[in-house]
Amino acid sequence: MALIDDDLRQPHSDAAIVDRIVAAVMEQKLAAGAKLPEAPLCEAFDCNRSQIRRVLIVLAERGVVTLHPNRGAFVARPDAEEARNVFEARRAVERSIVIAAAARLDEAAIAQLRDTAREGGEAEARGDRSESIRLSGVFHLRIAEAGGNAVLSKFLEDLVARTSLIIGLYGSRVARSCSEEEHEALVAALETGDRERAALLMERHLAHVERLLDIRDAGPTAADIRSVFGAPRKGGPETP
Amino acid sequence: MALIDDDLRQPHSDAAIVDRIVAAVMEQKLAAGAKLPEAPLCEAFDCNRSQIRRVLIVLAERGVVTLHPNRGAFVARPDAEEARNVFEARRAVERSIVIAAAARLDEAAIAQLRDTAREGGEAEARGDRSESIRLSGVFHLRIAEAGGNAVLSKFLEDLVARTSLIIGLYGSRVARSCSEEEHEALVAALETGDRERAALLMERHLAHVERLLDIRDAGPTAADIRSVFGAPRKGGPETP
DNA sequence: TGTTGGCGGATTGTCGACAATTTCTCCCCT
DNA sequence: AGGGGAGAAATTGTCGACAATCCGCCAACA
Numbered sequence: 221m222a223l224i225d226d227d228l229r230q231p232h233s234d235a236a237i238v239d240r241i242v243a244a245v246m247e248q249k250l251a252a253g254a255k256l257p258e259a260p261l262c263e264a265f266d267c268n269r270s271q272i273r274r275v276l277i278v279l280a281e282r283g284v285v286t287l288h289p290n291r292g293a294f295v296a297r298p299d300a301e302e303a304r305n306v307f308e309a310r311r312a313v314e315r316s317i318v319i320a321a322a323a324r325l326d327e328a329a330i331a332q333l334r335d336t337a338r339e340g341g342e343a344e345a346r347g348d349r350s351e352s353i354r355l356s357g358v359f360h361l362r363i364a365e366a367g368g369n370a371v372l373s374k375f376l377e378d379l380v381a382r383t384s385l386i387i388g389l390y391g392s393r394v395a396r397s398c399s400e401e402e403h404e405a406l407v408a409a410l411e412t413g414d415r416e417r418a419a420l421l422m423e424r425h426l427a428h429v430e431r432l433l434d435i436r437d438a439g440p441t442a443a444d445i446r447s448v449f450g451a452p453r454k455g456g457p458e459t460p
Numbered sequence: 461m462a463l464i465d466d467d468l469r470q471p472h473s474d475a476a477i478v479d480r481i482v483a484a485v486m487e488q489k490l491a492a493g494a495k496l497p498e499a500p501l502c503e504a505f506d507c508n509r510s511q512i513r514r515v516l517i518v519l520a521e522r523g524v525v526t527l528h529p530n531r532g533a534f535v536a537r538p539d540a541e542e543a544r545n546v547f548e549a550r551r552a553v554e555r556s557i558v559i560a561a562a563a564r565l566d567e568a569a570i571a572q573l574r575d576t577a578r579e580g581g582e583a584e585a586r587g588d589r590s591e592s593i594r595l596s597g598v599f600h601l602r603i604a605e606a607g608g609n610a611v612l613s614k615f616l617e618d619l620v621a622r623t624s625l626i627i628g629l630y631g632s633r634v635a636r637s638c639s640e641e642e643h644e645a646l647v648a649a650l651e652t653g654d655r656e657r658a659a660l661l662m663e664r665h666l667a668h669v670e671r672l673l674d675i676r677d678a679g680p681t682a683a684d685i686r687s688v689f690g691a692p693r694k695g696g697p698e699t700p
Numbered sequence: 701t702g703t704t705g706g707c708g709g710a711t712t713g714t715c716g717a718c719a720a721t722t723t724c725t726c727c728c729c730t
Numbered sequence: 731a732g733g734g735g736a737g738a739a740a741t742t743g744t745c746g747a748c749a750a751t752c753c754g755c756c757a758a759c760a
Contacts, residue, residue, distance in 0.1 A: 312556030371545040
């Protein structure tokens with residue numbers, strides 16, 4: 221099960237592998253909670269364990285992966301609280317980003333945004349859920365890049381990846397995101413340089429996406445008993 | 461040169477070592493640009509290289525450390541642009557945090573905040589710069605904790621550490637931060653639960669701190685020639 | 701005198717072997 | 731048939747040795 225086929229035989233940089241895994245998460249090719257064993261990853265990226273371990277540490281730091289000592293790495297499973305926190309963080313970060321971007325976007329960038337929004341709409345229309353989620357992420361990240369603040373961009377990168385997980389976990393499959401119109405409206409505000417309006421639209425858009433989800437924790441499962449009582453196991457989800 | 465003396469001989473967790481190093485940065489015991497060789501760190505924390513390497517990766521991911529392939533780890537040296545970006549990110553993040561905290565802080569937490577603010581003022585009054593910077597960080601982080609959003613708290617943790625570096629790099633030693641009054645005013649607004657006012661005060665406070673600094677890049681140095689032309693070296697500050 | 705080139709020491713990067721832990725499987729017993 | 735437990739297999743964690751690279755030093759030369 222090669223995660224991604226690998227034509228170029230040049231050694232992958234750590235960053236490249238991180239990006240590929242993040243991309244797989246954003247495209248919903250890796251579901252929340254999936255195990256990421258080291259050996260298959262080594263094979264998929266044709267590298268050895270020490271590199272994969274480095275990569276997993278980075279992904280854990282970004283909140284995309286959870287490490288359980290002695291049990292391995294898993295794609296993160298944000299609980300309801302974390303999901304809400306991620307959205308709140310996005311509102312904070314993207315508000316600032318969109319205000320900066322409104323003052324800096326040139327025509328070419330605007331056109332590119334429009335294209336991305338339209339493509340996202342098309343993907344959605346034809347029911348290509350994973351592509352639609354991915355393009356929505358790209359849309360937001362493009363704005364961030366235009367904003368010119370690398371620190372905020374990096375924050376948003378992580379948040380977008382985690383948002384994909386959250387949508388995968390809590391998205392009722394009935395609810396269409398219908399974000400195309402909101403994206404288009406946002407671009408329109410950006411085009412006129414109306415910062416306040418852009419900020420408002422962004423905040424509403426994110427609130428809207430969040431509201432379309434059904435964010436609540438599932439009832440206690442068998443596996444949870446382990447964390448309810450003190451763990452006889454050394455490392456686990458709770459305090460290490 | 462023991463970085464930190466080490467009484468308890470229990471093995472340190474990765475997180476503990478990370479925290480200690482971050483603390484050292486925040487207390488200005490580790491200056492921006494300082495080299496962090498693996499061997500001394502291993503000795504200081506009585507652990508072996510693989511653990512230290514993991515820790516350095518985490519610190520790099522947080523923006524506190526910069527890794528130069530084959531050359532080692534260095535405490536980060538944010539340039540002028542990054543410094544401004546960090547402050548902008550703080551305004552975005554802390555605006556949201558303070559709004560959340562205003563609705564949640566109880567009396568005990570308020571009192572604790574007051575204490576921290578006062579202690580910070582005292583440290584400043586007696587010229588204890590490093591303690592004053594540290595306590596200012598603690599003040600902001602306490603508010604974040606009260607805000608109840610772990611995602612934003614984590615962002616802020618990183619930003620606060622980087623801010624310490626920035627102050628160390630760009631702080632004219634003449635300018636006193638005099639943040640005590642601003643902190644007190646902020647607490648007052650939080651106490652009355654006035655979210656808008658708290659947000660405004662926080663934004664002004666951060667803008668004020670930034671303005672007290674002299675954020676600009678030093679003139680080109682000899683070392684820069686390396687980055688002006690393509691690097692003959694494999695890994696460096698530029699694209700790897 | 702200032703620059704270039706090379707050598708030795710030191711530091712970082714990589715890899716493989718081994719230890720520790722978990723997970724799976726099968727068998728036994730009730 | 732189901733639960734429990736022992737053993738086996740697989741996976742992760744740790745450590746040390748070796749290779750690759752860089753830095754500082756010193757000599758040679760223009």
